[in-house]
Amino acid sequence: MNNDKVITADQLTKRFGDFTAVDAISFDVHKGEIFGFLGANGAGKTTAMRMLSGLSLPTSGKATVAGFDVYRQNEKIKQNIGYMSQKFSLYEDLTVKENIRFYAGIYGKSDKFIKEKTVFILKHLHLESETNKLVRSLPLGWKQKLAFSVAIFHEPQIVFLDEPTGGVDPVTRREFWNMIYEAAESGITVFVTTHYMDEAEYCSRISIMVDGRIDALDTPQQLKKTFNAASMDEVFLKLARKATRGE
Amino acid sequence: MANSYNMKQFIAFIKKEFHHIFRDTRTLFILLGMPIMEIIIFGFALTNEVKNSKIAILDNSRDAATASLIAEIGSSRYFNIEKDIYSYNDIESSFREGKIKLAVVFPQHFGEDLRHFNKAQVQLVADASDPNVANTLTNYASAIIVDYQKRITQDHQLPYTINTEMRMLYNPQLKGAYNFVPGVMAMVLMLVCTLMTAITVVREKEMGTMEVMLVSPVKPLRIIIAKAVPYLLLSIVNIASILLLSVFVLDVPINGSLLLLSFESVLFTLTCLAFGLLISASTDSQQTAMFISLTGMFLPTIMLSGFMFPIENMPLLLQIISNIVPAKWYYLIVKDVMIKGVGFESVWQETLVLAGMMLLLLMLALKKFKIRLA
Amino acid sequence: MNAVIVSNIIKRYGTKKAPVSALQGISFQVDKGEIFGIIGPDGAGKTSLFRILTTLLLADGGTATVDGFDIVKDYKTIRERVGYMPGRFSLYQDLTVKENLDFFATIFNTSIEENYDLVKDIYSQIEPFKNRRAGKLSGGMKQKLALSCALIHRPSVLFLDEPTTGVDAVSRKEFWEMLKRLKEQGITILVSTPYMDEAGLCDRVALLQSGKILSINTPQGVVNEFGKTLFAVKSNDMLHLLNDLKQNEDIEDAYPFGEYHHVIMKHGGENELKDYLRQTGRQYEMKEVRPDIEDCFIALMKN
Numbered sequence: 001m002n003n004d005k006v007i008t009a010d011q012l013t014k015r016f017g018d019f020t021a022v023d024a025i026s027f028d029v030h031k032g033e034i035f036g037f038l039g040a041n042g043a044g045k046t047t048a049m050r051m052l053s054g055l056s057l058p059t060s061g062k063a064t065v066a067g068f069d070v071y072r073q074n075e076k077i078k079q080n081i082g083y084m085s086q087k088f089s090l091y092e093d094l095t096v097k098e099n100i101r102f103y104a105g106i107y108g109k110s111d112k113f114i115k116e117k118t119v120f121i122l123k124h125l126h127l128e129s130e131t132n133k134l135v136r137s138l139p140l141g142w143k144q145k146l147a148f149s150v151a152i153f154h155e156p157q158i159v160f161l162d163e164p165t166g167g168v169d170p171v172t173r174r175e176f177w178n179m180i181y182e183a184a185e186s187g188i189t190v191f192v193t194t195h196y197m198d199e200a201e202y203c204s205r206i207s208i209m210v211d212g213r214i215d216a217l218d219t220p221q222q223l224k225k226t227f228n229a230a231s232m233d234e235v236f237l238k239l240a241r242k243a244t245r246g247e
Numbered sequence: 248m249a250n251s252y253n254m255k256q257f258i259a260f261i262k263k264e265f266h267h268i269f270r271d272t273r274t275l276f277i278l279l280g281m282p283i284m285e286i287i288i289f290g291f292a293l294t295n296e297v298k299n300s301k302i303a304i305l306d307n308s309r310d311a312a313t314a315s316l317i318a319e320i321g322s323s324r325y326f327n328i329e330k331d332i333y334s335y336n337d338i339e340s341s342f343r344e345g346k347i348k349l350a351v352v353f354p355q356h357f358g359e360d361l362r363h364f365n366k367a368q369v370q371l372v373a374d375a376s377d378p379n380v381a382n383t384l385t386n387y388a389s390a391i392i393v394d395y396q397k398r399i400t401q402d403h404q405l406p407y408t409i410n411t412e413m414r415m416l417y418n419p420q421l422k423g424a425y426n427f428v429p430g431v432m433a434m435v436l437m438l439v440c441t442l443m444t445a446i447t448v449v450r451e452k453e454m455g456t457m458e459v460m461l462v463s464p465v466k467p468l469r470i471i472i473a474k475a476v477p478y479l480l481l482s483i484v485n486i487a488s489i490l491l492l493s494v495f496v497l498d499v500p501i502n503g504s505l506l507l508l509s510f511e512s513v514l515f516t517l518t519c520l521a522f523g524l525l526i527s528a529s530t531d532s533q534q535t536a537m538f539i540s541l542t543g544m545f546l547p548t549i550m551l552s553g554f555m556f557p558i559e560n561m562p563l564l565l566q567i568i569s570n571i572v573p574a575k576w577y578y579l580i581v582k583d584v585m586i587k588g589v590g591f592e593s594v595w596q597e598t599l600v601l602a603g604m605m606l607l608l609l610m611l612a613l614k615k616f617k618i619r620l621a
Numbered sequence: 622m623n624a625v626i627v628s629n630i631i632k633r634y635g636t637k638k639a640p641v642s643a644l645q646g647i648s649f650q651v652d653k654g655e656i657f658g659i660i661g662p663d664g665a666g667k668t669s670l671f672r673i674l675t676t677l678l679l680a681d682g683g684t685a686t687v688d689g690f691d692i693v694k695d696y697k698t699i700r701e702r703v704g705y706m707p708g709r710f711s712l713y714q715d716l717t718v719k720e721n722l723d724f725f726a727t728i729f730n731t732s733i734e735e736n737y738d739l740v741k742d743i744y745s746q747i748e749p750f751k752n753r754r755a756g757k758l759s760g761g762m763k764q765k766l767a768l769s770c771a772l773i774h775r776p777s778v779l780f781l782d783e784p785t786t787g788v789d790a791v792s793r794k795e796f797w798e799m800l801k802r803l804k805e806q807g808i809t810i811l812v813s814t815p816y817m818d819e820a821g822l823c824d825r826v827a828l829l830q831s832g833k834i835l836s837i838n839t840p841q842g843v844v845n846e847f848g849k850t851l852f853a854v855k856s857n858d859m860l861h862l863l864n865d866l867k868q869n870e871d872i873e874d875a876y877p878f879g880e881y882h883h884v885i886m887k888h889g890g891e892n893e894l895k896d897y898l899r900q901t902g903r904q905y906e907m908k909e910v911r912p913d914i915e916d917c918f919i920a921l922m923k924n
Binding site for chain 1: 661662663664665759760761786787788789790791792794815816817818830859860863876877878879880915918919922923
């Protein structure tokens with residue numbers, strides 16, 4: 001197997017009864033890539049992401065994540081990935097420091113590692129003076145940046161981000177993407193979904209799901225060329241309008 | 248046509264509430280099935296099987312009258328005379344060993360008393376730790392004695408009277424099905440009305456539908472009343488099913504007026520509804536609503552209404568606290584009306600207390616209910 | 622007459638000791654038949670503002686009228702005249718599509734038939750599913766049902782709080798097309814959104830950030846206020862290009878924007894930027910672009 005590939009999916013399928021949520025999707029994600037995973041609501045994004053993060057067993061097909069098989073080694077997968085979503089990320093009633101310590105503790109890192117890295121993160125996010133504040137009292141943008149730092153605290157090979165910037169202001173959104181770039185540079189592969197089409201442009205490659213299948217997969221530039229579109233927004237609309245099923 | 252509009256609106260609301268209730272089949276099943284379950288479980292726990300019960304005889308008189316009465320008792324299919332005992336103290340030890348369920352005690356000179364004074368005493372001592380059985384056994388024994396008394400009265404011109412004195416050991420108040428039925432009624436009404444009303448209002452707050460309702464011309468009060476109506480109706484179904492089951496399955500009769508009993512039950516239901524509304528007006532999450540309903544209403548009902556534990560035996564402080572538990576008053580009323588068969592003139596005070604509580608809770612609930620979100 | 626007049630509205634949350642300001646003196650006016658957008662990220666105060674205007678919350682200061690009525694004194698009248706769609710899906714999930722609409726019609730003393738012409742355009746799209754429970758609808762269909770319910774009593778002012786949040790690009794487009802047609806029916810629409818690209822679809826917008834209005838204008842007007850030249854730069858290594866741009870002191874701001882980085886110069890113009898880019902030794906592509914609402918929002922936030 002090519003070591004460069006951190007995610008491989010081959011004819012990956014998930015059926016619920018006679019409904020095929022994910023219909024034989026195949027793709028590879030390379031190390032350090034920012035892989036944009038787009039699709040209309042109900043296209044099957046969440047189901048696919050659940051299979052890849054070891055939360056749900058595929059009905060058929062093959063997939064490996066961080067070199068581990070999604071059928072048999074999902075515990076190993078969970079050790080090697082980070083996950084962050086817009087809906088659930090941090091405990092609002094714990095302080096900044098308590099949240100970091102809690103998540104770090106889950107992955108069984110040494111006290112020394114946790115201590116040093118906590119100092120580093122707080123400094124990096126300019127949160128030193130907020131260490132003992134409840135997360136609830138932080139502005140949304142800061143929360144999301146902190147949540148991302150926590151998701152990659154244990155230095156996973158891959159981080160899954162489910163609409164991480166929903167509702168965040170345009171300045172913080174860009175700061176957030178800057179962090180994504182930094183993570184990718186440090187070798188962490190980023191697997192991200194978003195509703196913001198300008199963010200699709202920031203990805204190395206993009207896949208667009210329609211009705212459970214991947215209808216397009218390429219770099220943003222190439223996709224625009226292929227679909228003869230001026231922006232990713234146009235590409236997305238052209239593809240998603242073909243969708244026949246809802247959520 | 249403002250009135251017909253109001254009515255139409257109100258009906259639309261109630262219809263909607265019924266949709267909510269009927270589409271949540273699992274909850275509906277629990278709400279309607281629960282009283283039936285409780286009654287049936289209790290029915291099985293309280294066995295009425297008293298055939299061939301072992302009894303002991305303490306005959307201090309030893310004359311012809313006692314001999315023939317003992318023969319009658321012994322030949323009944325209900326009783327097996329396990330042994331004769333010779334002192335009152337032996338009764339206690341026989342009960343403790345579990346050898347007997349009932350002891351029949353004839354005093355000295357039973358036959359003489361009956362002959363000379365036309366009047367005699369018999370004492371029935373029962374093990375009332377199983378109250379239903381104790382009750383049944385003493386009833387059967389008394390019936391046999393009354394039969395005997397009738398027979399000898401026919402033979403002679405003068406009436407004979409045998410006084411049967413009963414003693415219930417271990418559970419002198421004879422708690423049992425008679426107490427259980429009013430208790431279950433209180434509990435079920437509480438659950439359906441308080442808990443479910445609180446939850447259904449708070450659910451709308453959680454879902455965000457309350458927001459839309461408030462930004463509509465509907466009077467907030469009407470939203471709330473419409474929420475209560477279906478549960479009132481559901482409660483009436485539950486009251487009926489409990490009463491039917493208790494009469495036909497548990498053999499607990501309704502001795503008093505059914506109308507009075509129904510009226511009191513509706514009054515208690517309204518009290519519970521008012522409490523549920525008060526909870527829903529003060530909380531924003533279903534969880535909190537459930538927690539408050541359970542600790543604020545359900546636990547006191549079980550612990551302090553007198554149906555599980557006799558209030559007379561409680562510490563003074565708890566006795567005083569028990570007075571603010573609406574279920575205590577309802578329980579007293581139902582026991583009086585249903586079991587003792589008394590009329591309104593005997594329960595008007597309790598009724599007044601309950602009505603006062605209902606009005607107070609309702610007023611608090613309406614005061615607390617906001618026309619805005621915060 | 623203005624459909625909505627808001628003057629100096631203040632709203633605080635939290636305790637007296639540690640108050641959190643949600644709205645810090647907001648003022649604006651909305652004309653009849655206008656689509657007025659409140660554009661801002663989560664936590665800007667959009668929902669608080671909408672709740673105050675729909676009489677659900679009391680403001681801590683300031684006054685406002687909706688359709689000529691005071692939001693505190695005449696709250697009952699306002700409740701009869703406005704339509705409101707809160708941020709989260711707020712219909713009865715266990716009622717069917719038809720039952721929901723019927724219910725809302727009844728409580729507003731009307732019927733589906735009476736105002737069918739108004740909702741037809743939207744409702745006809747979900748009518749084939751009228752016997753399906755609302756909870757089983759897709760996101761886009763739920764949104765259409767919620768809008769139908771908010772419209773069924775022919776409100777004069779419609780408040781839509783983040784109707785397109787969490788909805789995919791296709792449904793968002795459709796939704797805005799529906800709003801355009803409603804506007805033609807003479808309904809005033811106040812709509813809030815965190816998506817900057819939706820600003821262009823409004824007649825006028827207020828940019829809201831941290832409880833303060835950054836700007837009120839037509840989308841075109843907001844852009845015209847930008848007042849600076851904006852360049853778009855692109856190379857094959859976008860991350861390092863951005864770092865280089867941020868290091869130059871002559872550059873006021875540089876940030877990613879789609880496939881380009883947007884650059885605003887502090888000193889100098891096109892030639893100075895070109896010189897600098899040449900110095901970095903990168904292959905690059907550069908052009909002057911028109912700012913859009915998002916550029917303006919960023920600039921206003923940073924001021």
